[in-house]
Amino acid sequence: MGRSPCCDENGLKKGPWTPEEDQKLVKYIQNHGHGSWRALPRLAGLNRCGKSCRLRWTNYLRPDIKRGKFSQEEEQTILNLHSVLGNKWSAIASHLPGRTDNEIKNFWNTHLKKKLIQMGFDPMTHRPRTDIFSSLPHLLALANLKEIMDHPCFEEQAVRLQAEAVQMARLQYLHLLFQPPSSTSSNGPNNITNNFTTADMDTINLLNSLSGSLGSASTSANQHPQHNLLQSVNDVSVPFSHLPDLQVPCTTTTQTSSLSINKNNMVHEDQEFSALLFSQSHESSDPNSPWFPSPSPTSATPPTRNGSISNLIDACSTSSYGEVVASVWPDLLLEDSLFHDQL
DNA sequence: AAAAATCCCAACCGCGTTTGC
DNA sequence: TGCAAACGCGGTTGGGATTTT
Numbered sequence: 001m002g003r004s005p006c007c008d009e010n011g012l013k014k015g016p017w018t019p020e021e022d023q024k025l026v027k028y029i030q031n032h033g034h035g036s037w038r039a040l041p042r043l044a045g046l047n048r049c050g051k052s053c054r055l056r057w058t059n060y061l062r063p064d065i066k067r068g069k070f071s072q073e074e075e076q077t078i079l080n081l082h083s084v085l086g087n088k089w090s091a092i093a094s095h096l097p098g099r100t101d102n103e104i105k106n107f108w109n110t111h112l113k114k115k116l117i118q119m120g121f122d123p124m125t126h127r128p129r130t131d132i133f134s135s136l137p138h139l140l141a142l143a144n145l146k147e148i149m150d151h152p153c154f155e156e157q158a159v160r161l162q163a164e165a166v167q168m169a170r171l172q173y174l175h176l177l178f179q180p181p182s183s184t185s186s187n188g189p190n191n192i193t194n195n196f197t198t199a200d201m202d203t204i205n206l207l208n209s210l211s212g213s214l215g216s217a218s219t220s221a222n223q224h225p226q227h228n229l230l231q232s233v234n235d236v237s238v239p240f241s242h243l244p245d246l247q248v249p250c251t252t253t254t255q256t257s258s259l260s261i262n263k264n265n266m267v268h269e270d271q272e273f274s275a276l277l278f279s280q281s282h283e284s285s286d287p288n289s290p291w292f293p294s295p296s297p298t299s300a301t302p303p304t305r306n307g308s309i310s311n312l313i314d315a316c317s318t319s320s321y322g323e324v325v326a327s328v329w330p331d332l333l334l335e336d337s338l339f340h341d342q343l
Numbered sequence: 344a345a346a347a348a349t350c351c352c353a354a355c356c357g358c359g360t361t362t363g364c
Numbered sequence: 365t366g367c368a369a370a371c372g373c374g375g376t377t378g379g380g381a382t383t384t385t
Contacts, residue, residue, distance in 0.1 A: 015354075016353075016354075016379095017353090017357090037370075051355090051356095051370095051373095052354080052355080054371080055353085056353090057353085060354095087374065089373075090374085101372095101374085105374075105375085110352080144355050203375075224348090
């Protein structure tokens with residue numbers, strides 16, 4: 001569909017708005033409503049195109065706009081929704097009263113995206129990045145590079161850093177297993193029985209070699225490549241305090257929702273959760289659901305999540321964090337007594 | 344104190360969709 | 365039904381503000 005840009009018209013002002021222009025626009029819309037944006041500039045006495053007026057109004061002058069810093073709750077909402085919706089800024093904005101899509105987009109590009117990258121997560125998929133070097137800034141910060149450089153026993157510190165890197169990678173991997181598949185594939189990397197990407201496999205092999213060098217995992221050429229890492233995750237003591245909150249994005253054909261449960265057993269549901277819970281009773285066998293049962297595991301395959309989305313939601317609503325972890329990943333063994341106390 | 348680098352966000356651009364004739 | 369205008373959205377940019385060197 002062709003359309004000549006309205007701003008191509010000669011003589012129309014562009015660039016920052018002056019207070020006088022703002023005043024004219026606000027006064028006109030208060031008295032008459034915006035009506036046709038194309039006609040508005042002439043009627044309001046503004047030398048601007050309609051599109052410029054619309055943007056100025058919707059992104060800045062509208063009286064219900066909430067300005068100032070984003071709260072922690074708003075930040076978490078954006079992260080949760082972005083993990084489900086992607087760059088659908090207007091859809092995300094509809095869940096944050098008073099915030100504009102433009103403001104959320106800017107906040108994402110200038111803060112949240114960088115934050116996720118620094119934490120070692122891919123900002124588009126919200127999954128841990130699978131190249132080990134992407135986690136380096138975080139790992140170096142974790143190990144405090146200056147402390148290492150200054151320490152007389154540099155080698156000892158290097159070993160500690162390496163151990164922390166392996167532990168961090170394991171935790172990220174664990175987190176990966178709890179993430180929903182990306183929206184571009186209903187059969188994505190989370191189907192952990194058979195759909196690792198090449199990058200995932202590279203990481204797994206690298207981590208297995210690191211694990212081997214630290215003497216914490218057995219190796220066997222006959223096993224599936226991912227088995228060693230998973231075995232080492234099962235073998236190793238993963239501190240309960242390091243487990244992530246369980247995020248459960250739920251998507252139907254008509255709506256999205258999410259629910260999370262943290263280690264204090266606090267369940268947080270978003271606004272559409274009740275409606276979704278109702279709809280799930282009719283869609284629990286949806287094969288595209290991120291929590292649809294995977295094929296039965298064999299002795300050579302890693303642990304498999306079980307449970308349909310409906311019983312997972314039920315579990316989250318009525319169970320402890322530990323019980324939910326156990327229901328999602330029954331083969332996971334954690335040596336932390338706090339975890340087992342919850343079961 | 345000044346220059347350079349980086350951050351931040353309002354505004355613009357262009358494309359896809361919707362609407363109305 | 366087809367076309368053009370209008371609208372809405374997401375990506376990008378320009379330049380002022382802030383921080384670093």
